[in-house]
Amino acid sequence: MKVSQRGLYALKALLHLAERWDGGTVSTREIAEREEIPERFLESILVLLKNARIVTSRRGREGGYRLRRPPAEIVVGDVVRLVDGPLAPFGDAVELARLVESEPRHAGLFELFLDLRNAASAILDHTSLADLLERDRRILVARAERAPGATVKQ
Numbered sequence: 001m002k003v004s005q006r007g008l009y010a011l012k013a014l015l016h017l018a019e020r021w022d023g024g025t026v027s028t029r030e031i032a033e034r035e036e037i038p039e040r041f042l043e044s045i046l047v048l049l050k051n052a053r054i055v056t057s058r059r060g061r062e063g064g065y066r067l068r069r070p071p072a073e074i075v076v077g078d079v080v081r082l083v084d085g086p087l088a089p090f091g092d093a094v095e096l097a098r099l100v101e102s103e104p105r106h107a108g109l110f111e112l113f114l115d116l117r118n119a120a121s122a123i124l125d126h127t128s129l130a131d132l133l134e135r136d137r138r139i140l141v142a143r144a145e146r147a148p149g150a151t152v153k154q
Contacts, residue, residue, distance in 0.1 A: 001120050007083040009037045010045045014079060015136075017055065018071035018129040025057070025064030045083070052082050071133065077124035087120050 003011075012035040020026050028046060032039040046065055049055045056068045067074065077087070086092040096117060099110040 001080075001087045001117070002084070003080055004084050006041075006045060007080055009035070009042065010049060010079055010083045011076065011132075012037065013042060013045060014049070014054070014067070014074065014129055015132055017065060017067045018074075018133055021067060021071055025062065025066045027064040031065070048083065049079075054079065054082075067129075071129035072131075074129045075125055076127045076129070076132070077121060080124055087117050087124070093117060093121075 013031050016031050016035055017026055028039060028043055031037065031046075032042045035042075037045075046055060046057070050057055050065070053068055054074060055065045057063065057065050081087065093114065096110055096114040100107050100114060103110050
């Protein structure tokens with residue numbers, strides 16, 4: 001499984017919107033600048049996310065994008081599949097299961113790929129945008145505590 005640059009940008013944009021969940025719409029320009037995403041590329045990603053009903057938009061001076069659902073209800077696996085396709089290196093889980101059953105000599109190899117796909121899927125399908133925001137917070141707090149001159153809380 002590989003997440004493309006487009007997939008990474010989609011996740012960063014969604015995390016930005018998740019951070020601003022209670023604050024209304026966010027402009028494409030703000031997301032692009034804050035997340036260091038080329039604005040035209042971001043626009044195409046946001047249209048894809050809008051068509052998939054993950055985000056909603058509003059036109060006009062105060063327009064922009066916002067999440068359609070709360071961050072806790074949007075899972076990373078759905079976004080990765082939308083932008084980058086199946087999580088498996090050789091198609092989806094059904095195709096891998098078929099290869100495990102039909103491969104004459106190396107069924108174990110395809111079973112390994114299926115196991116890998118299933119493990120990645122389990123993680124991505126049980127991780128929401130809210131979970132990622134909490135991970136960010138936890139990591140940044142730990143990083144700040146390790147910084148020179150920082151006092152460690154006991």
